[in-house]
Amino acid sequence: MNSLTIAWNMIRQTVGTKKGIIMHILLPCIVISLAVSLFGQERTFGVQIVYVNEDNGKAGAYLLEELAAKPDYSLKEAESEEALREEVTENRAAAGFIIPSGFTDSLLAGQKPKLSMFELKVSEGTYTLKLTLEELVRGAASTAGLVSSAQAQDIREALGAVLNQTKKHAVSPSKTDLQLYPKPGLNVVTGFTLMFLMNLVGSTVSKILEERRRRTMARMFSAPVRAWEITLGHFLGSFTVGISQIALVLIFSGYVLKYDYDVPPLLHFIVLAAFMLVAMGIASAVAGIMRNPQNVGMLNSLIITPTCMLGGCFWPITYMPDFMQKAANFVPQKWAIEAIEKLSVGGGLHTITLPLLILGLMALILLAIGSSVLRPAETNAAG
Secondary structure, eight states, X not given: OHHHHHHHHHHHHHHSSHHHHIIIIIHHHHHHHHHIIXXXXXXXXXXXXXXXXXXXXXXXXXXXXXXXXXXXXXXXEOSSHHHHHHHHHTTSSSEEEEEOTTHHHHHHTTOOOOOEEEESSOOHHHHHHHHHHHHHHHHHHXXXXXXXXXXXXXXXXXXXXXXXXXXTOXXXXXXXXXXXXXXXTHHHHHHHHHHHHHHHHHHHHHHHHHHHHTTHHHHHHHTTOOHHHHHHHHHHHHHHHHHHHHHHHHHIIIXXXXXXXXXXXXXXXXXXXXXXXXXXXXXXXXXXXXXXXXXXXHHIIIIIHHHHHHTTSSSOGGGSOHHHHHHGGGSHHHHHHXXXXXXXXXXXXXXXXXXXXXXXXXXXHHHHHHHHHOOOOOOTTOO
């Protein structure tokens, strides 16, 4: 009961004020929203393409309709070849192509005419455009060959009828996500979430030092309350706030922002809760060692920001030198992000056993240290 009373007081002090609600409830949702909008949303940008169609037959129109139906391209017709070249050279379009005159007749004659393509620089969009055009021309040539061999009375009309049926795509491929890699941007969104959970460390340390300054902790120690009960009470209070923060962020990002983490919600929550245990362990250990409340501001520059950077919250760990990658094994952010990435590629609870065990061991060691060093000694700033 002593620990629960201390925990309830910690909760009231943390989120019982307007400042606490803004800092620990509203601000994380706002920042996570920005992270999701900047890094998490999958966007498809239409590559601007200009064209000139000099063909009067069905095949040229079919090619343009098929290309316009693809979300990767945005088509714009140019008046002439000169206008097309100007659009490309002035970087108003990524590439351009010309459907030559007699394109349909060449296909019906059994030829495979080539389209003239213009590009200022090679990019992923222009390269895929070239492949798409080649595939469409090859398909149209195959269709024209079948129509010609059928010896229809009007092969042009027959070709148009077949191409119209082709555009219906009665048989179409389906895209299957094999989940071979984590979702792009997931590590950044997770990193910002972990950073805000780490901010509770500073809040918890501040509350403990404030109690020490006011001699509230000294009165608790003089009462029949054990040191581990005091540590547990502070831990439970901050952990409850952290759990509430985790649940709110996951609900807000998942159901309001419609962001799909590609991670089972329950396992996602368990990983973040395990990280929260470590964060509270860090808070207990730091509060037991620190004596001067004025040094609380140094937590961000000495503990929170460096560990977030080292743990891969802002960039992949593989971008760092080898010695920093090895050092990352000693910070909890690395294991939390690794666990979530494993879940995002289809892993289950058995695949994150090691990260969870390491997070649990870190939390246990840090809480033991915090319980042993937490004392009601006066701070340097006390009068």
